[in-house]
Amino acid sequence: MRFYLFIIISVISVHFEAQVLDTSWRTIVARGEDAWFASKEAQVIADNVLLYQRDVGGWPKNIQMHKPLSQKEKETLKALKKRPEGCTTDNGATVQEMLFLSKVYRQVPRENYRIAFLKGLNYILEAQYDNGGWPQFYPLRKGYYSHITYNDDNMVNILKLLKEINDNSGYYSIRPSLPILNKTRKAFNKGIDCVLKTQYKQNGVLTAWCAQYDRQKLLPAGARSYELPSLSGKESAQIVLLLMSIEDPSDAVINAINHAVKWFEDVKITGIDVKLKRHQGRIVHKEVVVDKTALPLWARFMELDDNTPFFCDRDGIKRSSLAEIGDERRNGYAWYTREPQILLDEYPKWKMKILPAGEMQPKAHHNVVVSKDGTGDYSNIQEAINHTKAFPYDKVTIFVKNGIYYEKVKIHEWNSNIILIGESKEHTKIIYDDHFNKIALGRNSTFYTYTLMVEANNVVLKNLTIENSSGEVGQAVALSVISDQVAVINCNLLGHQDTLYTSGKGKQYYQDCYIExxxxxxxxxxxxxxxxxxxxxxxxxxxxxxxxxxxxxxxxxxxxxxxxxxxxxxxxxxxxxxxxxxxxxxxxxxxxxxxxxxxxxxxxxxxxxxxxxxxxxxxxxxxxxxxxxxxxxxxxxxxxxxxxxxxxxxxxxxxxxxxxxxxxxx
Incomplete structure (x- = not known):
């Protein structure tokens, strides 16, 4: 009985191992976490992964890590340990190996798995450029390998890994130390900053991303002979999905997503499909056909200036259709994609998710209106301020219609959360003419000369002209801000000596202003x-x-x-x-x-x-x-x-x- 049981177990084991060996490394890494990662087979593969890792921390690409190694092959890999050449994050390398080790470590927490994972993480941190991008290979290789690379989701894969670690999501079973976590957070933020900086502007309008960029100029760059500088319909989709995964996104991130989604809508291709003919699992013929029922497609490469799709053979010459290039490149490359459809399906849900945090566009209504002609709630600005609620929980908007308001205005410390917005910068004017000698209160008279003073925190001034009209008579302040988190947007600040007084230890932001x-x-x-x-x-x-x-x-x-x-x-x-x-x-x-x-x-x-x-x-x-x-x-x-x-x-x-x-x- 024991003999037959042994035979059955052996057959099952051999069959299971054969299933593993017959699949691809990418498929094994991607399989759901289960007890198999505690098995002997998984641990043997993990040992292979450790052998392939170089001392610099990275792994080479396109290696079927799960294939059995002979003793001679193992010795060869040990001899290569000190040689960093070929280490890369291209085609999922390094990130895939780290994920596999994490899955095995969750089941079998061996220290050498943890150490290898952390070495891989350090490799990724070391490979990042100061501008936030990552190359294909590190140490750097000459040629296009040193470009900032989005191609084949290189940077997206890295940033996803860093985000999971930073969020402590549990996706990775190995938790770095606090100093390393600080580095990963900084690296992720720098990476996203690079993503935002490289979003391509077409006639001044944000669109999508290119597959790679010059690491110094941050301009679109080519790679292989048939990968010319172009807008990418494939890689850009994954970039936007990454941006959409950021909790409580900044305005810059939101702006990037909104523009990219609009671009994807504009460039989608309908009414055609790509038909494939296979032989023994390989694509032997690829053809574009008319099909009005087909789901939308997006071109892999599009012209930078007008989004026209193009195709390219190894000769580097652009063609306008897939049929114009040779069989080898036509059949061996993904010239069309449907990945952006996932993004477009997710976009409405993402939009609803961020709306509760505040509308992205200015609200059309205003709480209080000030107008010189008596058509508003108040005829002067100070009166409107004085009647607002003290320390309000919500923003209070005071809309000031065009006119010259000759008054000395003070936003008191208890009038926080005020938005004082003019109808237009050129025609909504607050003017007063106090100056040092007119105030005559001694050596500190300057600080009383303001036309408008902000004492409250969380105040916005927008579309206003604020002027001290006393002329060139010495110290005369137009705007005095002595509080924290005050923004002055699209305003004219006019005066002579001491026009703008930025006081206190708070933070102030001035955008699109004219200051004289x-x-x-x-x-x-x-x-x-x-x-x-x-x-x-x-x-x-x-x-x-x-x-x-x-x-x-x-x-x-x-x-x-x-x-x-x-x-x-x-x-x-x-x-x-x-x-x-x-x-x-x-x-x-x-x-x-x-x-x-x-x-x-x-x-x-x-x-x-x-x-x-x-x-x-x-x-x-x-x-x-x-x-x-x-x-x-x-x-x-x-x-x-x-x-x-x-x-x-x-x-x-x-x-x-x-x-x-x-x-x-x-």
């Missing part, structure tokens, strides 16, 4: 980020006078701004330190010829040359002369510039992609 003045016309201690603003000098003097507290991590950051001046103005400094720990950084800004070569002034405070932080990064224009700047200022490297991103300066969620306060400001 003469001397120190942007000054104060707050952390403030200026984006896409025009900074206009009206006389030879100083633009900024930061008084950044010693303990503050950031002061002023100007990004993608344009510095201009009145005619005849030719000697303007970027800044001087009102207090000796002043911090001011100009990045990617166009500097006019009025900016002095020295750039910065120490305000006759020699100690400030050691304590202040004045820096620039990739500025351009006639006023950008990095070699002529004062020796105590700094030109940032690309890595250093990342420390001054909007999220780094203003964000409160440094290690994730949740919506930040400045992304909820209309």
């Amino acid at each position: 003045g003469t001397t120190d016309f942007i000054f104060g201690s707050a952390t403030a980020y200026f984006e896409n603003c025009r900074i206009h000098s009206k006389k030879d003097s100083y633009i900024t006078a930061a008084s950044t507290p010693r303990e503050s991590r950031y002061g002023y950051v100007f990004n993608n701004c344009r510095l201009t001046a009145d005619e005849g103005v030719a000697k303007v400094y970027l800044g001087r330190p009102w207090r000796i720990y002043a911090q001011t950084v100009f990045m990617n800004c166009e500097l006019g010829a009025h900016i002095l070569p020295a750039g910065w002034h120490n305000w006759s405070k020699s100690e400030a040359e050691k304590t202040a932080f004045y820096a620039e990064y990739k500025n351009y224009g006639q006023g950008s002369k990095p070699d002529a700047r004062v020796s105590w200022s700094k030109q940032l490297s690309e890595r250093e510039s990342e420390l001054f991103s909007k999220k780094a300066v203003l964000g409160n969620n440094k290690d994730n992609l949740k919506r930040e306060w400045y992304e909820n400001v209309l």
Whole structure:
């Protein structure tokens, strides 16, 4: 009886092993987690996986890891351990092996499986470029292998792995240490940032992604002879699905998804299908046929300028139809895909999921209307503010119709969550004319001269002109902000000396604003980020006078701004330190010829040359002369510039992609 039982068990075991060996490595890795991963067969395969892993942490691609190894083959693999050549994440390599080890480890928690998994994770972290992308091969290989690679879902596979680990979802049974988790979170965020930066703009409109990008210029790049720079109908779908998996997505992520979905809708192909003829499991003929009942298709490659599908043989010449290329490439490559349909099916559910977090577009209604002609709820702005609820839970919108409002306005500390929005920036004007000598309250009179003061947190000012009209009579503030999480969007801030006072230790965001003045016309201690603003000098003097507290991590950051001046103005400094720990950084800004070569002034405070932080990064224009700047200022490297991103300066969620306060400001 025992003999027959042994025979039965042996037959079952051999049959089962034969089933495993006859399938593909990808299929084995993808199978659902079950008791098989505790079996002897699984452990033998895991030992193979360990042998194939190189000391650098990665694995080669297209290896059937489950195939039995002879002793000679094992010795050869051991000898290759120290050679990193061929390690890659292409075609699922490294990520697949890590997943398999994780599944076996859950059943058989051996330390060598855990160590190999973590070595693989470290390999992936080491392979990431500073800009957030990943190459096909690491260590780097010459040619297209070093491009940032979305092809065959290379980056998506990596980012999915990092996301599962960061989310502690339990998908992977091996949990890294806290320091490594911090690295994986940073790597994921940088990766998503790279995804957003590389979304292709067609005539200024976001579309989809290309299969690979130049790692330095972030421009579309080709790979193999038949893989020319193009928009991808296949890889882009998986990128968008990844973005849709992010909880509480930022505005940038939402914007990327919405534009990509619209692009997929625009470029889908209907009325045709691809018919395949197989022989012994291989595709031997592929043909496009008319079929009005077929599900939509998307082309693998589309022209960058107009989305026209194209096809290419190994000669690298574009053709307009699949029939025009040879059998080898026609039958051996996936020229069409239906993957985007999964995305389009999921999109409505994703849209409903994010809607409760707040509408993505400005609401059409306004809580309170101010109008000079008496048709609103109030005829002046201050009255409207005074009648709003103190410390409201919800946003209170005060819509101000076009007109000149000659009044001194104060948004009190208890008037938080106010949105003060004008009908138009050019014609909704708040004007007052207090100045230092008019106030006459002693040495601190400047701080009483404001036209509009914001004391409350969580305030938005939009589509307004805020002006101190006293003229060139000394200190005269137009806008004073002394609170936290205040956004000023599409506003004109007009004055002469001390136009904008950014006070306190809070965070302030200025976008698409025009700010003009003469001397120190942007000054104060707050952390403030200026984006896409025009900074206009009206006389030879100083633009900024930061008084950044010693303990503050950031002061002023100007990004993608344009510095201009009145005619005849030719000697303007970027800044001087009102207090000796002043911090001011100009990045990617166009500097006019009025900016002095020295750039910065120490305000006759020699100690400030050691304590202040004045820096620039990739500025351009006639006023950008990095070699002529004062020796105590700094030109940032690309890595250093990342420390001054909007999220780094203003964000409160440094290690994730949740919506930040400045992304909820209309």
